[in-house]
Amino acid sequence: MTEGTALGLHYSYELLDTDLLPEGAQALPRLLAEAQRSGYAGLNITYPCKQAVIPLLDTLSPEADALQSVNTVVFAGTQRIGYNTDCWGFAENLRRGLADAIRQRVVLVGAGGAGSAVGYAVLQWGARTLQIHDLDPQRALALAARLSTQFPNCGVTATGDLESALAHADGLIHASPMGMAKLPGLPVPAQFLRPPLWVADVVYVPLVTQLLAQARAAGCRTLDGGGMAVFQAAKAFELFTGIKPDAERMLTGFNARMRLNNPAAVPPP
Numbered sequence: 001m002t003e004g005t006a007l008g009l010h011y012s013y014e015l016l017d018t019d020l021l022p023e024g025a026q027a028l029p030r031l032l033a034e035a036q037r038s039g040y041a042g043l044n045i046t047y048p049c050k051q052a053v054i055p056l057l058d059t060l061s062p063e064a065d066a067l068q069s070v071n072t073v074v075f076a077g078t079q080r081i082g083y084n085t086d087c088w089g090f091a092e093n094l095r096r097g098l099a100d101a102i103r104q105r106v107v108l109v110g111a112g113g114a115g116s117a118v119g120y121a122v123l124q125w126g127a128r129t130l131q132i133h134d135l136d137p138q139r140a141l142a143l144a145a146r147l148s149t150q151f152p153n154c155g156v157t158a159t160g161d162l163e164s165a166l167a168h169a170d171g172l173i174h175a176s177p178m179g180m181a182k183l184p185g186l187p188v189p190a191q192f193l194r195p196p197l198w199v200a201d202v203v204y205v206p207l208v209t210q211l212l213a214q215a216r217a218a219g220c221r222t223l224d225g226g227g228m229a230v231f232q233a234a235k236a237f238e239l240f241t242g243i244k245p246d247a248e249r250m251l252t253g254f255n256a257r258m259r260l261n262n263p264a265a266v267p268p269p
């Protein structure tokens with residue numbers, strides 16, 4: 001909204017919360033049809049509708065197809081096109097925040113929706129091996145199998161042994177909900193965090209999670225989840241409007257809002 005106004009656009013961004021509707025997520029076909037009929041440029045889609053929306057679309061972008069997960073729908077005439085900008089948002093965050101980091105061997109914790117998107121992004125970014133850990137080993141195995149098919153030249157495996165995986169890793173990406181304000185805690189024992197390991201978190205409320213605070217205290221380079229949240233929104237904005245927004249301005253505004261909410265959890269500009 002703020003970026004649309006800054007660019008002089010008549011931009012309206014409304015919340016459609018399926019939790020507030022009697023039919024819940026079953027309302028998705030109706031909401032899509034109504035939004036398209038009312039002239040909306042598209043919709044952002046979030047939990048729990050990222051897979052359920054797919055049969056309602058005409059085309060998927062290569063990333064959305066590979067991940068079987070859609071977070072942005074664009075209406076193009078009568079057509080509905082599905083995209084996954086989480087993947088792009090995380091990749092952009094990596095390119096900006098850890099451009100020169102060694103990324104041969106990466107460990108991913110969390111094999112759900114966010115884990116799939118960031119796993120795909122880090123393999124596109126050049127990781128040669130990816131070891132995936134999840135509290136539910138079946139989810140780690142399933143994601144490793146899928147990514148192995150999509151990146152046959154990379155070594156993608158599931159692991160239950162975080163200690164030895166991290167002992168040889170260049171980077172750790174955290175993509176489970178652990179560390180969110182409502183789910184505090186460390187997804188990885190603090191003693192496994194040591195330089196030159198870099199640590200990227202996708203959790204962004206708070207921006208400085210316990211994991212990032214511990215990693216910084218140990219001397220590791222870190223990347224918070226705010227960039228991913230902002231850059232996926234910037235890409236969706238571009239898809240809706242055809243105009244490239246000022247992603248830096250969006251990030252500055254986002255960090256300012258986060259600082260207002262919790263001054264201790266955001267590093268000063």
Ligand code: NAD
Nearest residue numbers: 110111112113114115134135136176177178202225228229
């Ligand atoms: P999800 O429910 O689809 O998947 C979470 C996965 O983490 C599950 O497979 C679960 O078994 C696993 N898990 C839970 N606790 C764990 C632990 N302690 N150790 C290892 N694995 C564990 O959820 P999701 O949609 O993937 O979201 C995960 C997090 O990513 C949430 O905090 C969400 O807010 C965040 N997220 C951030 C962005 C962003 O733009 N920064 C985008 C999407 C999601």
